[in-house]
Amino acid sequence: DGIGASLLTQQHPFYIELANAMTTEAKAKNVPLEISIANQDLNKQLADVEDFIVKGVSVIVISPVDSQGVVAAIAKAEKAGIKVITVDVPAAGAKVTSHIGTDNFTGGVKAGDLMAKEIGDKGNVAIIDYPTVQSVVNRIDGFKKSISGHPDIKIVAQQTGITRAEALAAAQNMLQANPDITGIFGFGDDAALAAAVAVKAAGLENQVKVIGFDGMEEARKAVDTNPVMVGVIQQFPDQMGKTAVDTAVKVIAGEEVPAEQPIVPGVYVKK
């Protein structure tokens, strides 16, 4: 009995906060919780879920590695009569008991709106992306959707920067190739923080604005103190984690739970 949670990764502050919030809430509610880390490998996530089934947990919480690939794991759990709750990334085409997550597309739109405002509705912007992660793709799509409403803003470069080091190199090289860039959108905090470093190194502090996504502590601090970082779209993993555990507890108790529990992203700007 108890809750089994399979999380995408443990090397990212968002998921660490998510895990911490879940652990705290589980303690408060006095329900056993076990957490497995899929390390971004869907096969590992499936194995983790299989192991939960053998162990006989009552509810499984998944933050999917991938919205489509997680379907197999969900099917397995359902077949074993175990209810599944997804957090962060939704499962595509599979019914789960409840989904709790940020609306990434909307978050991307908010980022685009903020960018337009910060750079005065015109200029060249660049994007640092991570094309194999669905939630990131949604953010980028939202961002592009918003920018497309501003005819004087052009997206001149889009490069992949998965780790902070890769993002730094990508940002440097994009700035080198397009010295007239005035804004950079990073798909996550790491990408944005790296972009800010690149802007400083290139001596373009007065020209380029950087916007990030996730809004963990380090990035929020940077928004407060670093003039280059003008804002960050904030997710609320603490709320997500708490809600996930609360929902699981209700499911165990046999109560009805809503199928969708969206957590609206915030916009964090300088105080």
Added chain:
Amino acid sequence: MNAPTADTILKINNISKTFGPVAALKSMQLDVRRGRVHTLLGENGAGKSTLMKILAGVYQPSSGDITLDGQPYHPTDPQQAAALGLTIVFQELSLCNNMTVAENILATREPATAGFINDRKLARDAARIVAELGLPIAVDEKVGNLSIAQRQLVEIAKGLSIDAKVVILDEPTSSLSDSEAEILFQIIERLKARGAAVIYISHRMEEIMRLSDDITVIRDGEYITTRQRETVTIEELIALMVGRRMEEIYPPREEAAPELSVPPVLAVESLTREGEFDNVSFAVRPGEILGFFGLIGSGRSEIMNALFGMKRAGGTVRLNGAVIDLDSPVRAIENGLGFVTENRKEEGLVLSQSVETNISMVALKHFANKLGFLRRRSERDSAVAQVSRLSIKTGSLDTPAGALSGGNQQKIVLAKWLLMKPKVLILDEPTRGVDVGAKFEIYKIIRQLAADGTAILLISSELPEVLGMSDRVAVMHEGKLSGIATDGDLTPEKIMAFATGMTS
């Protein structure tokens, strides 16, 4: 050259072979006849093995043509050569150490149905081949566990397991002692009797004179002449081969051997290692050459490895009277021991490195300042001196050691140990696979070293060499020292008696 006779089975015309800029063979010719042993004689690097590899289909000739039994013969690989009736025992061991003797002997010819190997038939067939040849080897043993000599026997069994019209033996006896060689000679007699032609390569003049019917001399990749054995002498052959006369094979001692009363520099007492050698004691004096003879597997190399700190052994070793603990080669070298190992390619040389680098390898410390920075000038000077002292034939000091002929490689190994000025030099089969000319030069160096006061332990499986060079001869039999022959006992009969355990 004789006109082809009816007996001719293999005829080689105008064969050339170049490796990049190196011309290994220049319009070579050969006429091999049925039921006869045809020996190829030439210095190291003369091109003998290259010619044989062409015959075996390993290399393709650059030009020229070959006929076998009157038919054009151009094999593309050894399997095809075997199918056409030619088999070869390679000079360089071509065995796979992880596999058993049986698997090696019948490699690529395993008894199989539809690709599935019949392992029991494989073992049976191999055992039969080995038994028919009269070779003392167990076919289920892993080749890696055999001594070099035993591996050579496996190599022979592998080559001779094919029923062929032409059999090539490229230095088959280079690591065999007389008794194993004797088995091989009987096999050759049987092959002759069956009507097969044997092409034989060796640097051991005695066995060449004993076995051959025809002898072809080649020099620098070129054909010199073919003679019938009855019509030549060893001296003539050597002169043809090296292009000058040589007065003798073993340079005589110019100074008298040290008296037995001189205190030994190295004294070994009751050296013992379980399963390898037992209670071995001997001593060697400055300037003395102490020969070590024994049949293969008698444990000589093992003793030397123990002395040099490569293996642990019980017993006492004294250097100039003081007991020393030789627990590593580093310690042995610090104590003035040098060791020219049996297998130059595996234990002696770094083939990919230059001649110079190999020569300075042991004495490297002497070519560096206190901080460890190399003094390249002095390193090069020493290498130049060694190359000229030992007349090593090399393109330059920067040539990789692997590109040199066997005899010259052997001299490099000697050179690297000479540079450390050893007090005791162990020479394990120092002339294996080395041609007569180079052998003579190595013998001269050994004599010179002894004259300068170096104590020498000379291990050899060639009885004439041991007798020709040593002041005394320690003889091993199955891990025990069966006797040390001095003065009057230095006769082949006496030493063979010790070696086979007939005395004591």
Added chain:
Amino acid sequence: MSQTQTSNAALLKIFKQYGGIFLSLIILCAIFSVMNPRFMSVANFMNVLQQVAVIAIAAFGMTWVILLGEIDLSIGSIIAVAGMVGAQCFAYGMGFAPALVLTLLAGALMGLINGVLTAKLLLPSFIVTVATMGIYRGLVSLPTNGAPAMIMNETWTAIGTESFLGLPIIIWIVLVLFVFNQVLLGKTTFGRRAYLTGGNREAALYSGIKVDRLKIIIFVISGVMAAISGILLSSRLFSAQTNAGVSYELDAIAAAVLGGTSLAGGVGTMVGTLIGALIIGVMNNGMNMLSVPYFYQLIVKGLVILIAVWLDVRAKRAKQ
């Protein structure tokens, strides 16, 4: 010799030959059983086997390659490409059989490229397969621009989910491929040639073995095994992931080396590799069952690999 005798003798031989590593596996199982009673259940055993299938099959292919003294780092990428080829076939409306054939052909082709570059251009296989690892990983992402592709074909997904005679199909596939590779390696002239060539390339050449062709075929085998792994993985996940199989090559190599395959070539068996893969699988599963936190799992896994290899090296040395 009767069948039973043969199999008893075989078992004894396995124990002799794999003493060190077999012991490690048994110790691991014992520890986990004591710490969690659910570990030693049929259901969990099936779990482990299914979870280990992808690595085990890839490791069979890797064993061939390592046996030749070469290495194939591209199999993780091939696993991903295979899944994607299947998914694309279905997206274009193909049936199961042609999709299967095309997927296996894709694996064979990628292996062929590795093999030809290594054997014919004489480039070191390490660098060839580091390069093709990137190339294949890039290719897999092109059809969907990095997004995963769903697989709806029921026969395909049945592979990963259904059972046959009470045993999951995946496990049947592992067993069949194990027997196939073991027989090919241990009982046929082809396998013998691989040992000879891996043990001494020069000697193999002198014995008339067509070393180049052999090498190419073996890289093709490795590619096909990886493709089968990719099929199993995508059938288990109902989708082809562009980042599937990342760094699986290291697990496959670890399985083979744990099982006694020598990176120098010439030594190795499929039995050993299977045991090696099981050690990795049991370890992952057991630690999950015990709820060991992820980072500690990494540490423990590394330590277990070290200890197992050390036990094995020691056992081998003692035997000599």
Added chain:
Amino acid sequence: MSQTQTSNAALLKIFKQYGGIFLSLIILCAIFSVMNPRFMSVANFMNVLQQVAVIAIAAFGMTWVILLGEIDLSIGSIIAVAGMVGAQCFAYGMGFAPALVLTLLAGALMGLINGVLTAKLLLPSFIVTVATMGIYRGLVSLPTNGAPAMIMNETWTAIGTESFLGLPIIIWIVLVLFVFNQVLLGKTTFGRRAYLTGGNREAALYSGIKVDRLKIIIFVISGVMAAISGILLSSRLFSAQTNAGVSYELDAIAAAVLGGTSLAGGVGTMVGTLIGALIIGVMNNGMNMLSVPYFYQLIVKGLVILIAVWLDVRAKRAKQ
């Protein structure tokens, strides 16, 4: 011999020795310059050098290891651990100097473990470092439970951001370490012994080289180089990432092998490795500048590595 003569002769020798790979570098630069005029600027050249620094320094260490015929797959994890040790030192209120010393010591210690396991327990370095790769990666995550740790020490971050005499400090460090390693390898008995041991371990042993000690020292060098890489990386990012350096070992190996280091041991130079690292760096930079999409970058990078190694192998064969 005068200085100029020496350096001219040296340049000529470099060109002779590295013809194939040097050519690849020049062709790459030419292509990128034509396609984007901004590529050939001093500022961009500095960019490339800074970006390549982390890989280049790790690759210097890797060159030593490969020269011995061994491999070190743990350097990516060591890079991460080094950054984290630094960050933790500052978190505990230490100053720059003690943090630096502790970080380098941590690198040395991790290398020592790799070396001792390889040399003394006679385990294959591939499997040892696959295992320690996991262990070190697990360890790095323990202090922060996987989260990155900010680094606020200004001296530390200055390394990655400041310049000295007009040249970024990072580039100075690369140059100094290049000269250090090149001299140690090419001019000292230590380097000579590494070549000899890598060329033929048995012969080295018989010639009185302390092979085990040498091997351990070289793994320590590799660990320290990786630690320096980790310092540079964390100083550029102002933070220690627990996933820093993942798979950098492959880039480092690729750099060394591109530069002519033979995986069989005994052959290699630091000059070659530097050129190899530059090829990788120029490629990444140039493709970013041309906005080549990520997946195509993977493919192109693989192809360029293949072509460069092939050119080099061909050039070497022609010379013989």
